[in-house]
Amino acid sequence: MPEAGAAPLGRLAVVGLGLIGSSIARGARRYGLAETIVAIDRDEAVRARVRELGLADAVTGEAGEGVAGADLVILCVPVGAVGPVAAEIAPHLAPGAILSDVGSVKGSVVAAVAPHLPEGVAFVPGHPVAGTEYSGPDAGFSTLFQNRWCILTPPEGTDEAPVARVRAFWEGLGAIVETMSPEHHDLVLAITSHVPHLIAYNIVGTAADLEEVTQSEVIKFSAGGFRDFTRIAASDPTMWRDVFLTNKDAVLEMLGRFNEDLAALARAIRWGDGEALHALFTRTRAIRRGIVAMGQETAEPDFGRRKEG
Numbered sequence: 001m002p003e004a005g006a007a008p009l010g011r012l013a014v015v016g017l018g019l020i021g022s023s024i025a026r027g028a029r030r031y032g033l034a035e036t037i038v039a040i041d042r043d044e045a046v047r048a049r050v051r052e053l054g055l056a057d058a059v060t061g062e063a064g065e066g067v068a069g070a071d072l073v074i075l076c077v078p079v080g081a082v083g084p085v086a087a088e089i090a091p092h093l094a095p096g097a098i099l100s101d102v103g104s105v106k107g108s109v110v111a112a113v114a115p116h117l118p119e120g121v122a123f124v125p126g127h128p129v130a131g132t133e134y135s136g137p138d139a140g141f142s143t144l145f146q147n148r149w150c151i152l153t154p155p156e157g158t159d160e161a162p163v164a165r166v167r168a169f170w171e172g173l174g175a176i177v178e179t180m181s182p183e184h185h186d187l188v189l190a191i192t193s194h195v196p197h198l199i200a201y202n203i204v205g206t207a208a209d210l211e212e213v214t215q216s217e218v219i220k221f222s223a224g225g226f227r228d229f230t231r232i233a234a235s236d237p238t239m240w241r242d243v244f245l246t247n248k249d250a251v252l253e254m255l256g257r258f259n260e261d262l263a264a265l266a267r268a269i270r271w272g273d274g275e276a277l278h279a280l281f282t283r284t285r286a287i288r289r290g291i292v293a294m295g296q297e298t299a300e301p302d303f304g305r306r307k308e309g
């Protein structure tokens with residue numbers, strides 16, 4: 001149960017009611033974080049579903065109209081769409097409003113928003129490090145962020161008050177908040193999230209292209225490891241295309257290191273260097289046990305299977 005924190009916001013506007021936006025809307029309502037919730041999505045079918053599920057007090061496709069009078073606006077669209085949406089809503093943001101986002105990449109988002117930010121509006125970029133391979137308004141759930149990290153990357157010179165407000169909002173959703181620079185965020189997430197997704201997309205693609213092994217055999221004999229990769233490789237294509245295109249430098253840097261280490265592993269296998277293999281596997285087991293000990297891993301993931309309105 002999230003802690004009771006700051007006074008609720010007056011008006012919260014969420015742009016993009018997919019997995020993350022709808023989870024925010026659900027959580028904001030459940031934990032009483034805003035008096036009024038406005039849902040903005042450009043997709044008619046999403047808006048209809050948001051109305052059916054009763055996730056917001058108002059639902060619109062007109063972003064400018066939707067953000068008018070909002071105290072906090074959170075952009076929950078693919079990172080490639082953040083700049084165009086910021087340009088569209090900027091003239092309608094009230095002075096004193098806070099603009100935030102949830103994008104998986106931060107440097108490009110800061111650069112894309114900066115030219116459009118009106119005087120008197122603070123931008124506090126955020127990234128909840130919590131999600132699933134599912135998309136859309138039905139995939140969200142109010143407890144998604146509980147006990148998960150949310151990283152804020154306020155650009156240098158950002159006032160403390162809006163940062164504290166956004167921090168309190170995420171704490172209200174149950175998240176644990178940390179701040180860092182956008183550049184550092186992008187390096188860390190490149191190795192902990194972006195490259196792992198690339199590996200999953202790649203290994204599932206390689207398996208699918210094998211000539212001597214049939215597709216049905218790949219499905220039938222999927223051992224645990226490969227099954228886990230297929231879950232990650234089912235993640236949203238648009239979102240992940242944007243992540244790789246916008247965090248290009250950090251991903252290529254980490255991929256370079258990954259390839260070198262993979263080559264060393266291949267060499268150890270070729271030359272029968274069991275000691276090298278055993279030493280690495282022992283180190284990596286300790287890392288997993290450290291993650292479990294920190295309580296950052298649930299015993300039985302049920303991502304996306306929680307049904308709620």
Ligand SMILES: NC(=O)C1=CN([C@@H]2O[C@H](COP(=O)(O)OP(=O)(O)OC[C@H]3O[C@@H](n4cnc5c(N)ncnc54)[C@H](O)[C@@H]3O)[C@@H](O)[C@H]2O)C=CC1
Nearest residue numbers: 016018019020042043076077078079103104131132135136
């Ligand atoms: N999926 C995940 O596990 C996580 C995603 N994120 C970030 O959250 C953001 C959203 O991701 P999801 O919720 O998974 O995506 P999603 O695909 O479930 O939802 C995105 C929504 O944005 C709407 N949208 C797209 N362009 C728009 C525009 N120009 N104006 C208005 N609405 C627009 C779409 O219609 C859709 O309803 C991304 O930036 C992603 O990097 C962050 C943490 C985890």
Ligand SMILES: O=C(O)C(=O)Cc1ccc(O)cc1
Nearest residue numbers: 104128129130131132133193
């Ligand atoms: O489903 C998974 O395993 C994830 O890794 C979810 C996820 C995807 C993107 C993010 O920026 C943060 C979390």
